[in-house]
Structure formats: structure tokens, C-alpha cells
Amino acid sequence: xxxxxxxxxxxxxxxxxxxxxxxxxxxxxxxxxxxxxxxxxxxxxxxxxxxxxxxxxxxxxxxxxxxxxxxxxxxxxxxxxxxxxxxxxxxxxxxxxxxxxxxxxxxxxxxxxxxxxxxxxxxxxxxxxxxxxxxxxxxxxxxxxxxxxxxxxxxxxxxxxxxxxxxxxxxxxxxxxxxxxxxxxxxxxxxxxxxxxxxxxxxxxxxxxxxxxxxxxxxxxxxxxxxxxxxxxxxxxxxxxxxxxxxxxxxxxxxxxxxxxxxxxxxxxxxxxxxxxxxxxxxxxxxxxxxxxxxxxxxxxxxxxxxxxxx
Ligand code: NAD
Numbered sequence: 001x002x003x004x005x006x007x008x009x010x011x012x013x014x015x016x017x018x019x020x021x022x023x024x025x026x027x028x029x030x031x032x033x034x035x036x037x038x039x040x041x042x043x044x045x046x047x048x049x050x051x052x053x054x055x056x057x058x059x060x061x062x063x064x065x066x067x068x069x070x071x072x073x074x075x076x077x078x079x080x081x082x083x084x085x086x087x088x089x090x091x092x093x094x095x096x097x098x099x100x101x102x103x104x105x106x107x108x109x110x111x112x113x114x115x116x117x118x119x120x121x122x123x124x125x126x127x128x129x130x131x132x133x134x135x136x137x138x139x140x141x142x143x144x145x146x147x148x149x150x151x152x153x154x155x156x157x158x159x160x161x162x163x164x165x166x167x168x169x170x171x172x173x174x175x176x177x178x179x180x181x182x183x184x185x186x187x188x189x190x191x192x193x194x195x196x197x198x199x200x201x202x203x204x205x206x207x208x209x210x211x212x213x214x215x216x217x218x219x220x221x222x223x224x225x226x227x228x229x230x231x232x233x234x235x236x237x238x239x240x241x242x243x244x245x246x247x248x249x250x251x252x253x254x255x256x257x258x259x260x261x262x263x264x265x266x267x268x269x270x271x272x273x274x275x276x277x278x279x280x281x282x283x284x285x286x287x288x289x290x291x292x293x294x295x296x297x298x299x300x301x302x303x304x305x306x307x308x309x310x311x
Pocket of ligand 1: 006007008009010011028029031035063064065066069072073093094095096120121122123126133152209233234238242
């Protein structure tokens with residue numbers, strides 16, 4: 001299949017490498033010319049503009065930071081839409097909102113160009129391994145035709161058609177909102193409990209054996225607790241973008257979202273403190289800095305982790 005891929009960052013870089021490795025004819029574009037170096041060495045062609053990345057392509061994929069970037073890449077005389085041939089498919093895998101895609105669809109429909117939103121979960125490691133979770137919104141027949149291509153980037157079992165246009169964006173934003181809320185709440189719980197005198201490992205073990213257990217506490221927080229790694233593969237700038245979009249979504253849906261707004265503020269504080277490129281788990285460090293104590297466990301537990309260790 002002839003594929004164009006725009007946005008070769010933490011996620012789009014490895015995702016496009018998987019598309020190429022699956023044998024597709026690949027053209028790539030990014031603002032950063034050097035982001036394509038290894039792809040070109042492996043056989044991909046470079047396009048100097050979004051328009052030329054779309055020229056003659058059956059499918060074009062975008063993996064860009066924000067809705068504003070998606071708009072910049074799609075529209076205008078040098079945009080992707082101007083380059084795509086009639087009958088092509090545009091798949092936006094960015095975490096975004098439907099506003100831009102809605103506008104693109106109005107222009108694309110008379111030319112028979114189909115649109116899917118298909119954002120992903122699974123971090124840079126999942127992008128590399130080709131095991132991303134993918135949530136697609138749009139027409140079922142367009143999704144079915146795109147599925148084989150999505151399967152080279154994601155886990156076949158977890159590639160889901162979740163509804164009409166925009167549903168994929170919404171599901172993805174809700175996943176991130178809940179995860180960021182869990183991170184913020186877990187950081188507070190671990191900090192309060194340890195500052196009140198309970199050993200961190202004991203506190204975590206008791207929480208895991210209780211109704212308050214979560215995947216976040218069992219698995220995701222371990223990079224901080226064992227390695228002091230706050231996951232810079234997903235930046236605070238992107239986390240704040242997602243939280244802003246989620247709160248906007250709540251506003252547009254007429255749903256009060258006090259807690260979500262508070263989580264967004266905590267993330268904005270972390271971004272102001274540690275910078276745009278800081279890792280998505282740095283809100284934990286806000287509390288560590290405030291109390292002057294790092295939340296650390298002495299050594300990695302043997303896998304799989306059990307809340308009931310043999311002692
Ligand atoms: P990134 O910042 O690492 O990469 C974005 C890429 O887009 C960069 O290479 C940048 O140069 C390029 N770009 C920006 N504007 C452009 C333009 N006008 N024309 C061409 N190229 C342009 O971001 P990322 O971490 O890869 O995230 C991409 C999207 O995926 C975001 O929407 C993010 O929220 C989402 N996402 C990220 C992760 C993660 O763990 N990093 C996980 C799931 C979803």
C-alpha cells in the first residue's frame with residue numbers, strides 16, 4: 001500500500017518504522033528533517049511538504065502534537081489535503097479533538113477522501129513494539145479497510161472501532177484524563193501515608209490488597225518508585241494539552257468537571273516548575289520537593305508482583 005506519514009516524533013517515528021518494515025511503500029515528512037534519517041536509510045522516501053507527502057498516496061497518517069499542528073499540516077495550499085488524490089484515506093492518530101477533522105471532512109467528502117480518527121495508547125515502548133491500543137472513530141467500512149495497516153502498529157486484539165467520527169479522540173482523552181487523575185491522587189496518598197510514618201512498601205502493599213488497588217499503583221508508578229524515572233517519553237506539554245482538551249470536552253458537553261479541572265491545574269504547576277519537556281509523572285515530584293522526601297522503594301520486587309509476598 002502507498003502510505004504517507006507525517007510527524008516522526010516519540011510515537012510517529014517508531015510507528016512509521018513498523019509501517020515500512022511491514023513492506024508498505026512509505027513517504028515521510030516532519031518539520032525536523034533529521035527525524036527521517038533512519039527511515040530513509042531503511043527505504044522510505046522524504047517529502048519536503050505535507051502536500052507532497054500526500055501526493056499519490058492511498059493512505060496518509062498524521063501523528064502530531066496538538067489540534068493546531070494537525071490543522072497546519074492538513075489545510076492550506078501546501079497542506080496534506082491538497083496533495084491527496086481523490087479516494088484516499090486520511091487517518092489522524094494524534095490525540096486531538098474533532099474540530100479540525102470536521103472541517104477537513106467537509107472539504108474531503110466531495111473528493112471521496114475518507115477520514116478516520118484513530119488515536120493510540122501504549123507509550124513510546126508500545127509504538128516501538130507495534131503493540132499500541134488504537135481507538136478508531138468513523139465509518140465502519142473505512143475502519144475495516146484500514147485495519148490491516150493499523151495492525152502493523154497495534155495489537156490486533158486491542159484495535160477497536162469505538163463509534164462515529166470523533167469517538168476515537170474522545171475515548172483517548174478520557175483514558176488520559178483518568179490516568180492523570182489516578183497519578184495525582186496516588187501521589188497524594190503515598191506522600192500523606194509516608195509523611196504520617198508508614199513505610200512506603202507496606203503502604204503500597206496494603207493499598208494493592210484493598211478496594212483502592214489500581215493498575216497505576218501496581219504497575220505504572222514503579223518507574224518512579226524504583227528508578228526515579230518520571231517518563232520523559234511523554235512530555236508535560238502534551239499532558240497539559242490533553243487535560244486542556246478533556247476539560248474543553250466537558251465544557252462543550254455541559255458536564256461539570258471540578259476534579260478534572262483541578263488535575264489540569266496540578267499538571268500546569270508541574271509544567272511551570274519542570275518545563276515543557278519534563279516527564280508526565282513529574283506531578284509526583286511536586287510533592288516530593290514540597291516534603292523534601294523522595295518516594296522510593298529499595299529494590300525491584302520479583303515479577304509478577306504479588307501483594308502477598310512470601311514473608
Ligand atoms: P512529539 O512531539 O515527540 O512528536 C511530534 C512530531 O511532529 C515532531 O517530530 C515534530 O517535529 C512534528 N511536527 C510538529 N509540527 C509539525 C508540522 N507542522 N509539520 C510536520 N511535522 C510536525 O510527540 P509524540 O510524543 O510523538 O506525540 C504525538 C501525538 O501522540 C500527540 O498528540 C500525543 O498526545 C500522542 N500520544 C503520545 C504518546 C507518548 O507516549 N508520547 C502516547 C500516546 C499518544
